[in-house]
Amino acid sequence: MPQTTNPTSNTENKKEQVAVLGGGSFGTAITKVLAEKGHTVHFWMRSAEQVQELAEKGTNSRYMPGVQLTGDIRPSTDFSAVVKNADAVFVAIPSKAFRNVIREHASDFHDGQIVISLTKGIERDGFKLMSEILQEEIPRTRIGVLSGPNLAGEIVQRDLTATVIAAKDPDVRRTVQNLLGCEYFRVYANVDIYGVELAGALKNIYAIVAGMASALELGENAKSMLITRGLAEMSRFAVSLGANPMTFMGLAGVGDLVVTCTSSKSRNFRVGYAVGKGAQLEDAVAELGQVAEGIYTLQLVKEKAEDAGIYMPLVRGLYEILYGGASIKAVINGLMMAVQNSDVEFILPRTLTY
Ligand SMILES: NC(=O)C1=CN([C@@H]2O[C@H](COP(=O)(O)OP(=O)(O)OC[C@H]3O[C@@H](n4cnc5c(N)ncnc54)[C@H](OP(=O)(O)O)[C@@H]3O)[C@@H](O)[C@H]2O)C=CC1
Numbered sequence: 001m002p003q004t005t006n007p008t009s010n011t012e013n014k015k016e017q018v019a020v021l022g023g024g025s026f027g028t029a030i031t032k033v034l035a036e037k038g039h040t041v042h043f044w045m046r047s048a049e050q051v052q053e054l055a056e057k058g059t060n061s062r063y064m065p066g067v068q069l070t071g072d073i074r075p076s077t078d079f080s081a082v083v084k085n086a087d088a089v090f091v092a093i094p095s096k097a098f099r100n101v102i103r104e105h106a107s108d109f110h111d112g113q114i115v116i117s118l119t120k121g122i123e124r125d126g127f128k129l130m131s132e133i134l135q136e137e138i139p140r141t142r143i144g145v146l147s148g149p150n151l152a153g154e155i156v157q158r159d160l161t162a163t164v165i166a167a168k169d170p171d172v173r174r175t176v177q178n179l180l181g182c183e184y185f186r187v188y189a190n191v192d193i194y195g196v197e198l199a200g201a202l203k204n205i206y207a208i209v210a211g212m213a214s215a216l217e218l219g220e221n222a223k224s225m226l227i228t229r230g231l232a233e234m235s236r237f238a239v240s241l242g243a244n245p246m247t248f249m250g251l252a253g254v255g256d257l258v259v260t261c262t263s264s265k266s267r268n269f270r271v272g273y274a275v276g277k278g279a280q281l282e283d284a285v286a287e288l289g290q291v292a293e294g295i296y297t298l299q300l301v302k303e304k305a306e307d308a309g310i311y312m313p314l315v316r317g318l319y320e321i322l323y324g325g326a327s328i329k330a331v332i333n334g335l336m337m338a339v340q341n342s343d344v345e346f347i348l349p350r351t352l353t354y
């Protein structure tokens with residue numbers, strides 16, 4: 001009988017110099033994982049007060065109240081010093097600021113340096129994903145994307161978590177698996193950067209929809225319908241842009257979609273919930289006090305889908321509610337009474353069902 005090899009671990013314990021850019025919830029969570037693995041983490045944030053608090057008390061109370069950070073963490077507002085000696089750099093800057101920050105400091109990155117985007121958003125001009133921005137701004141680095149069902153608030157509690165590293169270069173994938181993989185954090189590999197990254201950005205839209213459905217107490221069947229039709233819609237969109245549909249079966253696709261559509265720990269879910277309970281969008285966002293990428297991604301995807309003629313009824317419906325003044329009830333009714341179509345269109349194409 002042929003034997004399948006099953007190595008006990010591909011996680012090394014070599015200590016490295018790494019950098020994390022962005023002092024919000026996710027930057028802090030990844031810093032904590034890296035530091036607990038014994039790496040030296042150079043942590044860049046723009047707030048001098050936050051740097052001082054982290055250096056003196058080992059906390060980031062603005063974004064992770066009650067969480068103690070331990071290990072060799074070196075917070076700093078000096079971007080150049082943070083990036084200069086790092087073998088790998090993890091970027092957790094919201095999509096709206098991502099290009100400006102990288103462009104302003106492009107000369108600080110060195111040839112061959114590993115740079116990994118953690119950001120789940122899209123840039124307005126040109127519909128660019130973060131890996132594309134990295135490619136344009138710092139093309140001589142080795143680029144990857146980390147995405148998956150990764151609620152920061154759970155990672156800092158050491159709750160069991162898995163994620164995906166997507167990179168063309170196998171050495172980048174291996175390095176990131178070694179840097180982060182530990183008893184509570186697993187890193188799976190993919191080569192479909194575009195699909196992994198697009199999945200992470202798109203699912204935020206459906207998390208807003210799911211939060212709304214939860215506020216309206218539409219029921220468990222409705223929740224399942226939304227998640228599954230959301231998956232159909234996001235994979236239809238991504239495939240038309242060149243991503244691999246199989247990526248959406250993995251952690252970065254269905255995995256992240258499920259966690260953000262079912263948990264009030266997701267900020268996008270919470271924004272949808274608040275609007276479902278009658279709040280204005282601006283008030284819901286202000287109350288959150290953190291980034292909810294889905295509200296920007298929604299606008300960009302709606303425009304892109306219309307330009308490209310891609311059928312995205314959930315995106316259109318949510319857009320009409322958030323930005324077009326439509327009533328939630330009318331949108332739900334319109335969705336329910338639309339043409340009944342193919343379940344899995346990669347098996348039964350949509351057009352054949354008319
Ligand atoms: N939180 C999570 O569970 C996860 C988040 N992500 C993704 O990570 C990315 C970052 O999100 P997250 O950390 O949660 O966001 P937060 O809202 O928690 O924090 C945002 C951080 O970005 C900083 N920032 C904002 N604008 C700038 C700027 N112009 N220059 C420098 N820093 C800036 C903020 O600094 P300041 O406080 O000074 O304003 C703050 O440190 C998002 O794309 C998100 O989708 C991915 C997986 C999980």
Ligand SMILES: O=C(CO)COP(=O)(O)O
Binds near residue numbers: 151259260265266269
């Ligand atoms: O991406 C996330 C979990 O995977 C975090 O989602 P939110 O940004 O909605 O909190």
